[in-house]
Amino acid sequence: MSEARPIRVLVAKPGLDGHDRGAKIIARALRDAGMEVIYTGLRQTPEMIAEAALQEDVNVVGLSILSGAHMALVPKIMELLRANGLDDVRVFVGGIVPDEDVAALKAQGVAGVFGPGASTEVIVSAVRGAVERRA
Amino acid sequence: MFDTSPILNGNRRALARVLTQIENGMPEAEAALGALFPHTGRAHLIGVTGPPGSGKSSLVNELAKAMRSAGSTVAIVAVDPSSPFTGGAILGDRIRMRDLAGDPGVFIRSMANRGSLGGLARSTADVVIALDAAGFDKILIETVGAGQAEVDIARMAHTVLVVEAPGLGDDVQAIKAGLLEVADVLVVNKSDQPGAEAAVRVLRASLDLAHPVARQWAAGALRPPPLTPPPSKAGEGSGVWIPPLLQTVAVQGRGVTELMDSIEKHHAYLHTSGELDNRERERLEHELEQHLREFLLASLLTRLGSGSYNAALEQIFARQLDPARAARQLVEQMQHPAHA
Numbered sequence: 001m002s003e004a005r006p007i008r009v010l011v012a013k014p015g016l017d018g019h020d021r022g023a024k025i026i027a028r029a030l031r032d033a034g035m036e037v038i039y040t041g042l043r044q045t046p047e048m049i050a051e052a053a054l055q056e057d058v059n060v061v062g063l064s065i066l067s068g069a070h071m072a073l074v075p076k077i078m079e080l081l082r083a084n085g086l087d088d089v090r091v092f093v094g095g096i097v098p099d100e101d102v103a104a105l106k107a108q109g110v111a112g113v114f115g116p117g118a119s120t121e122v123i124v125s126a127v128r129g130a131v132e133r134r135a
Numbered sequence: 136m137f138d139t140s141p142i143l144n145g146n147r148r149a150l151a152r153v154l155t156q157i158e159n160g161m162p163e164a165e166a167a168l169g170a171l172f173p174h175t176g177r178a179h180l181i182g183v184t185g186p187p188g189s190g191k192s193s194l195v196n197e198l199a200k201a202m203r204s205a206g207s208t209v210a211i212v213a214v215d216p217s218s219p220f221t222g223g224a225i226l227g228d229r230i231r232m233r234d235l236a237g238d239p240g241v242f243i244r245s246m247a248n249r250g251s252l253g254g255l256a257r258s259t260a261d262v263v264i265a266l267d268a269a270g271f272d273k274i275l276i277e278t279v280g281a282g283q284a285e286v287d288i289a290r291m292a293h294t295v296l297v298v299e300a301p302g303l304g305d306d307v308q309a310i311k312a313g314l315l316e317v318a319d320v321l322v323v324n325k326s327d328q329p330g331a332e333a334a335v336r337v338l339r340a341s342l343d344l345a346h347p348v349a350r351q352w353a354a355g356a357l358r359p360p361p362l363t364p365p366p367s368k369a370g371e372g373s374g375v376w377i378p379p380l381l382q383t384v385a386v387q388g389r390g391v392t393e394l395m396d397s398i399e400k401h402h403a404y405l406h407t408s409g410e411l412d413n414r415e416r417e418r419l420e421h422e423l424e425q426h427l428r429e430f431l432l433a434s435l436l437t438r439l440g441s442g443s444y445n446a447a448l449e450q451i452f453a454r455q456l457d458p459a460r461a462a463r464q465l466v467e468q469m470q471h472p473a474h475a
Binding site for chain 2: 005006008027028030031032033034035036037038039040041044045047048051052054055056057084085086
């Protein structure tokens, strides 16, 4: 009878690169941490991601971008999430992101950016921490 | 008092929020469901079930596209399993539904089954209530990959599609009780693959065995069953619905129009035969029972406190008391606390 409120996470791959190995590893790690992960697959547009986040009412959106197009894609996604009234959704970015871009993304409201060396434990606890701070 | 107007007026954010409250069993959900329920009863509830990998999600994607072209709005509830160890889940049905993105006439919600057996989640019925109230014409309910016993969908949906694929089992699998029996429409998907004809043959033979005699008896027909099968095709004419068997190749969209026609025919049959009322009554009664069971258990635990419950559990564990008698004693204690 307990009220179960698992953290819901949308894991999405915006843009055109076709490498989803990392996204799948993260999805699996979040699952193993007890979260419900909605995995949307490759080549999602910012509109698709914002709409899926709305329908699924997720706490977190995780974006995997390996194409280098993060400065084009992420601000657009943040803008659409806000337009959908999803200001309380925390956004994380994984991929190869130069330091100066990390600062710029965080200034846009991104909760965290993870590079290739980040361990799944660090990512899981960052996601959980971000949701618990909001709750 | 819960304000239903955003949901009735198609606010997707409000709908998504209420679905979360329902799923999480939050106190707000009860008021929301109470207010939304009078607005339900309009949608056609279509269950889609079948073994893992038979192509349910792809078929749901194609069906939803076809239904949109025919002018209906569509909601999709896609259920995937939770891990029994961590409670986590990967909900991957949206991967096959990307064609539907950006269409305001479609709403997709993924659900983890959160430990429920039977192919659905405990709160799926209540999620369907909210989607029905929100005005979607068609609600497609996709179960977890189901084998033989995950037949809860038969109680929840008006029309049940059972999706099979070539190479998944022999003819003994097909005559076992369970999934095939609940089919209103049977589909062999991936029909471009080797073994499709054999799968169709086996399923056709098992359908011929199961119908129409069994269904006529079940329907309470007084006259003895006819020696020759009725000449009707797929439920037309006679009072008994004979599940049609269709072939599709979902990823190419082949056979989908025919499948949608069969679903519509079944819907029309439910209306003209009066069977819709029977199914609705059965469905709602089942939901009442489910909720009663939960409320009674919860109120028993509150009334008795955890002490009696744990004491009973210890006695069972020590093999001093069997579980059935322990349950009876707990209920008696609740009814007559003086004797406790």
